[in-house]
Amino acid sequence: MNDEQARMLRDLVREQNVASLGTLHAGAPFVSMVPYARNPGGAEFFIHVSGLATHTGDMLASPRVSLMIMAARADNPQSRARVTVQGDARQIPTGSDEYVVAKASYLAAFPDAAGIFELGDFSLFRIVPVSARVVGGFAQAFSLGAESFARAMHEH
Amino acid sequence: MNDEQARMLRDLVREQNVASLGTLHAGAPFVSMVPYARNPGGAEFFIHVSGLATHTGDMLASPRVSLMIMAARADNPQSRARVTVQGDARQIPTGSDEYVVAKASYLAAFPDAAGIFELGDFSLFRIVPVSARVVGGFAQAFSLGAESFARAMHEH
Numbered sequence: 001m002n003d004e005q006a007r008m009l010r011d012l013v014r015e016q017n018v019a020s021l022g023t024l025h026a027g028a029p030f031v032s033m034v035p036y037a038r039n040p041g042g043a044e045f046f047i048h049v050s051g052l053a054t055h056t057g058d059m060l061a062s063p064r065v066s067l068m069i070m071a072a073r074a075d076n077p078q079s080r081a082r083v084t085v086q087g088d089a090r091q092i093p094t095g096s097d098e099y100v101v102a103k104a105s106y107l108a109a110f111p112d113a114a115g116i117f118e119l120g121d122f123s124l125f126r127i128v129p130v131s132a133r134v135v136g137g138f139a140q141a142f143s144l145g146a147e148s149f150a151r152a153m154h155e156h
Numbered sequence: 157m158n159d160e161q162a163r164m165l166r167d168l169v170r171e172q173n174v175a176s177l178g179t180l181h182a183g184a185p186f187v188s189m190v191p192y193a194r195n196p197g198g199a200e201f202f203i204h205v206s207g208l209a210t211h212t213g214d215m216l217a218s219p220r221v222s223l224m225i226m227a228a229r230a231d232n233p234q235s236r237a238r239v240t241v242q243g244d245a246r247q248i249p250t251g252s253d254e255y256v257v258a259k260a261s262y263l264a265a266f267p268d269a270a271g272i273f274e275l276g277d278f279s280l281f282r283i284v285p286v287s288a289r290v291v292g293g294f295a296q297a298f299s300l301g302a303e304s305f306a307r308a309m310h311e312h
Contacts, residue, residue, distance in 0.1 A: 018233045020176030020224055022185030029178030029185040031224035031240055033291070035233040054289070068176050068187035072229065076268055077174045077191040084187055112232055133210070135189070 001134075001142060006152040009134055012071055012081050013038070013153065017109060021047070022066035023058030029066075030054060036067070037109035039101070043150035044128050045087070046102045048113060051121040059089040059125060067127060079137040085149070087127040099124060157290075157298055162308040165290055168227055168237050169194070169309065173265060177203070178222035179214030185222075186210060192223070193265035195257070199306035200284050201243070202258045204269060207277040215245040215281060223283060235293040241305070243283040255280060 001009075021034045032055045034047045045067060049056045059065060070082035092099050102124045107114060116122055132144040144152070157165075177190045188211045193202045201223060205212045215221060226238035248255045258280045263270060272278055288300040300308070 018226070018236065020178075020187050020226075022176075022178040022187035022222070024180075024183075024185050027180075028218075028220040028242070029180050029187075029222045030242070031176050031178035031185075031187055031222040032289075033224065033226050033233075033236060033238045062184075064184040066178070066185045066187040068189065070174075070176075070189050077189075077266070078269075078272075080174065080189060082189045086184070086186070110233070113234075116234075133188075 001144060001148055001152065005134070005136065005142065008081060008136055009083060009132075009149075009152045012083060013069055016069050016071070019045075020068040020070075021055055022068070023055045024062040024064070025054060025058045030058060034067075035110055035113075036069075037102075037106040038153075039105060039126070041150070042153040044126055045085075046092075046106050047089075047125050047127065048106055048116065048122055049125060050119075051123065056123070060091065063088045063090060064130075065089045065127060081137065082135050084133045085127070085129045086131045086133075087129040089125045089127045092124045092126055094123065098126070102126065157300060157304055157308065161290070161292065161298065164237060164292055165239060165288075165305075165308045168239060169225055172225050172227070175201075176224040176226075177211055178224070179211045180218040180220070181210060181214045186214060190223075191266055191269075192225075193258075193262040194309075195261060195282070197306070198309040200282055201241075202248075202262050203245075203281050203283065204262055204272065204278055205281060206275075207279065212279070216247065219244045219246060220286075221245045221283060237293065238291050240289045241283070241285045242287045242289075243285045245281045245283045248280040248282055250279065254282070258282065 067085045132149045223241045288305045
């Protein structure tokens with residue numbers, strides 16, 4: 001990954017605010033939409049999900065998830081930049097110090113979500129990346145480990 | 157599903173042209189981006205994928221996939237309409253009658269893809285829906301069987 005690729009990846013994750021979340025449901029993949037925020041370091045993801053939603057039970061049963069973020073519409077769909085992050089999802093205990101940080105990060109990204117935090121059945125999950133696959137356009141792809149992904153998210 | 161919901165679903169699938177494809181990879185979900193076209197009836201999906209891509213081997217090994225289509229950016233991310241289609245993916249034999257129809261449907265949606273059909277490692281898959289989960293916005297969700305999904309796609 002060169003500097004230009006790192007910048008492209010960082011801009012992609014910054015500019016978008018929703019991802020496609022893949023979870024394991026009854027042995028098969030299940031994809032849903034989730035808004036995401038990031039931890040203060042920028043390399044981990046926070047999502048806020050309903051206990052009534054399929055993906056929530058899926059993550060509790062099978063923590064390995066896939067999070068795909070793609071750029072807005074392009075002239076040629078194959079040229080849309082996107083990244084697939086494989087990671088491990090963990091429910092954050094409500095009221096913990098970690099929860100306070102995650103909630104603040106989430107509300108900084110989505111101020112309108114304050115009301116949802118009042119609903120009892122929602123919880124925050126942290127997704128810690130394990131690897132990433134980046135596609136910058138047609139036939140422009142590369143894979144990253146967790147450390148390289150984190151470095152790309154941190155650089156200025 | 158009432159008429160308004162059916163129209164919302166049909167418009168969503170018509171207006172978008174890329175989906176988030178969830179496949180099973182080494183026992184875990186993997187999400188990637190795929191452009192999609194539809195069969196002449198409108199209720200099944202055609203995708204054109206590289207033999208070098210992770211999702212292609214995944215579909216050959218585990219046909220049950222998840223295809224999530226979401227509306228373009230909204231003011232509030234939770235209000236973005238989206239549908240998750242669970243379906244079975246099957247590789248279409250190159251040169252078959254089915255292939256001719258699928259290729260024509262695909263090229264009608266993506267004329268620029270003609271060159272990719274010249275590459276030997278690409279193939280067409282048909283995804284036949286088994287069920288669908290539609291989210292029209294915050295707390296507006298409903299589930300559909302394959303027949304209801306097909307009816308929504310066909311209506312005018």
